[in-house]
Amino acid sequence: MKKKRVLCVCLTAAMLTGLLGGCGSAASTSTTSDAAASTEAGTAATSAAAADTQAAESTGDKETVNFWYLWGGDEAKYIEQIIAAYNDSQDKYEVVGLSTPDQQKVLTGISGGNGPDITDDFGSDMANYANENIALALDDYIAKDGIDTSAFVTGTLDQQQYDGKTYAFPISANVFALYYNKDLLKEAGYTDPPKTLEEMEEMSFKLTKSENGQLTQLGAPLVPTSYWYNSITFDYGTDYGQVGNLTPDNEGFRNALTYLHDYVAEFGSDAVNSYVTSGQSKVNSAQDPFLAGQAAFRIDGTWFYKMAEDAGLNFGLELLPAAESQNGQTYSYLDTSCFYIPSTAKNPDGAWDFLKYITMGDGAKMFITLKKDLPALNSLLDDPDVTSNGDSYSVYLKVLSESTLKTMPSMLNGSDYATALSNAVDSVMLGGSVDDAIATAVSASDGLK
């Protein structure tokens, strides 16, 4: 009897140890994943070395610059073309590319000291990378080479800066525009897209249909969930503030929530929330509400154009119309992709040379024309090779050159702040009041860095 009891306790202890071990290994990545990282880096190093030997045979002794990029598939091929062009353009460095479409892998590589000399990421991550000493500050290089950073489109460098220093250069910009379903607009008696933000909001009510307490057509651009309220917030010329003075209570966000509040009051919280939950889990798939022809408006980026075209929709694309109070001035939410040099880079000088080439030199133009992304360089905005990318592209180029671009604040607790904002939207969606939602967001963002 005693024995069984002891056995029982032992078993339980073993189970619990499993639990802790699970958490332990998650919590102590540096230990287990360091090993993984070094194997990983080992493989990378082997392939790099192999490539290097080949390169050395053909071009003599150039210094190797290891470049890991998050792109894969066709996009990786474009990157390799740029690398080849760079290697041909000079005799000092040999860039060796490696497609590594896993951010975590890149980070563990960097932390283990076996990472790349240069790599890419999203601008929104740079504040953390700067704070955690993952990215190298570029200021000395910028000063030494006398780089004029005003060559970048205003606003695109904001995310790459933290605490007064620059940690990355942008390669492409993501901005947003308004898609509208021409057939649905026509059916409701509209021949033109809205001229002002207020007009769009008004139209969205008339473009919404419901049946038996369920929406069958979505008039408001509520899917994807995060794009619409940020875009509307910025469209009033307001933003979410900066660290030390975060402003979730800004007028634009209040207006966005008020719009949602009125919409929910008209069509019912359950109906709207159900439609949005359902639509959100199908974003960009064939059942996406806009792609299925069941949504009138959509605020989205360049990538959405081809999907809408492939879905056979009769749709239009315009700049998100300006709010009446802004006298025609348009705004766009901006996000960037960028390149940075890790703090553990073995060849930072070579990485810097390639960084200049791909973000400001010939590589930047190749990147934009091959990948059909939006440029972050002013000089490319009216470059004939770039502007010839098609109609949709010209709308977004117009956003870049005409609209005021706004980013989320560059901060360490960026994801906490984003959660506080989306919770405010959720609470209004569930039928709560705008004031309560904003008050909760203000208290939740208090003390964020």
Added chain:
Amino acid sequence: MKKTKMTNREKRNNKNGFLFVLPWIIGFLLFSLYPIIMSAYYSFTNFSAIKDPEWVGLDNYAYLLKDNLFWTSLKNTLVYVALSVPITIIVSLILAVLLKIVKVGKSFFRSVFYMPAIFPVVASTIVWLLIFDPISGYLNRALRMIGLTGENWLGNPPYTKPALVLMTCWGVGTTVVIILAAMGDVSNELYEAAEIDGANTFKQFWYITMPGIAHVLVYQVVLAIIDGFQYFTQVYILCSAQSGNLSSGSAGTQNSLLMYPLYLFQNAFTRLKMGVASSMAWILFIIVFVLTLILLKVSDRFVDVK
């Protein structure tokens, strides 16, 4: 009396035996014990997995006590455990009894109920996402057919936990099989004797079957509690599918899907706060350990360990 010396053969056997278990010992030391010790150390440090850890004493624990999301995640998990443990155990028990009673197609039904346990969790969660879809989901379509409106299962906070419990109930096959096996161990003589004494089926179940399988049930409850506190994969998949982004900090409408391990994961990998994540792991360990001790203590009263 002095112990006799080991013969050479015994020595060799000892050595060989040790060599045989060595791989496990090395694995345990390296991949279990070392991470456990390090996570305890990290829980007292400011550590991002990139920079070296920096000793901060109890700061991480103090930070968590003031962190609203920590309390939200703990509350969500407690609600989930409180709902899922009794419900899954009762459902398993009922299924086991039914499987025992059913005489036709015995192995067919046993296979059917066990099947969910061998499906990959990620795949089945994606299927559940389709089932729970408020507009086109099968569950709501079925409810509408019988005149009900259906709910926004994964998007409306009061319904998210029941939806998760429903998912868990679908996967109780393993528990059912274990309970069924335990029922098989109960001596037939007891039932025969009871029948002669005139005990009906319910009485037989309550006075013979239940005490006979109580020790297994207690163990299953402990397992269910531990599983409940570790509930991660499903909510991780659901939240990612809803936000379209694996690494985002999203956790369902108003954080209603933010389970404790999900928040632990987000702290570790989205916010790069490994120290805080380690503290969370230890707090979880203490909670589960205490709960288990209490349960074993209480179960002494009614479990007859033979």
